[in-house]
Amino acid sequence: MSDTLDTKLWKPRSVSETRKVYQDWAATYDDDVIGSGYATPARLAAIAAKYCARDLPLLDFGCGTGLSGAALFAAGFATIDGTDLTPEMLDIAQGKMIYRALWQGSGDAIAVTRGDYATITATGVVSLGAAPPETLGTLLDCLATGGHLALSFNDPTLADPRYVAALDGVMNDGRAMLVAREHGPHLTGKGMGSDVILLRRL
Numbered sequence: 001m002s003d004t005l006d007t008k009l010w011k012p013r014s015v016s017e018t019r020k021v022y023q024d025w026a027a028t029y030d031d032d033v034i035g036s037g038y039a040t041p042a043r044l045a046a047i048a049a050k051y052c053a054r055d056l057p058l059l060d061f062g063c064g065t066g067l068s069g070a071a072l073f074a075a076g077f078a079t080i081d082g083t084d085l086t087p088e089m090l091d092i093a094q095g096k097m098i099y100r101a102l103w104q105g106s107g108d109a110i111a112v113t114r115g116d117y118a119t120i121t122a123t124g125v126v127s128l129g130a131a132p133p134e135t136l137g138t139l140l141d142c143l144a145t146g147g148h149l150a151l152s153f154n155d156p157t158l159a160d161p162r163y164v165a166a167l168d169g170v171m172n173d174g175r176a177m178l179v180a181r182e183h184g185p186h187l188t189g190k191g192m193g194s195d196v197i198l199l200r201r202l
Ligand SMILES: C[S@@+](CC[C@H](N)C(=O)[O-])C[C@H]1O[C@@H](n2cnc3c(N)ncnc32)[C@H](O)[C@@H]1O
Pocket: 015, 018, 019, 022, 041, 061, 062, 063, 064, 065, 066, 067, 068, 083, 084, 085, 086, 089, 105, 106, 107, 108, 122, 123, 124, 125, 130, 131, 132
């Protein structure tokens, strides 16, 4: 088990530094987070399945090694594409045979056209130590009116005013409305929680 979860993760860093963290972590990521009781993917997939069309294409933004995609597949989503910043994480996702398509991308270059996806998910991605707060608005701008964004904010992210302001901002500027929000376990072995949040694009 690597010490990434304990020592390296929950702090702001540049995109290139983030890629290096996940590049170095990719080989042990699944064992580390599953071993720490990673509960957010199933919780986020359940809230998405409740409110979003499962027969329309979904983009798993920041798909990592595919744990979030596996939870979405188990919740009944039929067509899942994935994108991520870190090629080493994508290589592992590729081996899981969950995704229709996978490509390297980031909040600065997602490479989708508005409305391509009825639903976009970001499980553990728009977070302190991963994608920056402004990614929230970028993802919403990839959705047509009526599309959904399901995302999670873990406890360290909920304590960061920049992420809270980004969430408030997209609701206050009329881009999104809150459909559902639930607090629950994130990494049970670390005693850490997360909010899963479902937004509808207006
Ligand atoms: C905690 S992992 C979550 C992975 C997966 N969604 C899961 O639930 O296991 C965060 C992922 O976000 C990706 N990431 C970080 N910053 C990003 C950015 N700016 N754009 C796209 N992906 C990013 C990382 O490469 C990493 O795979």
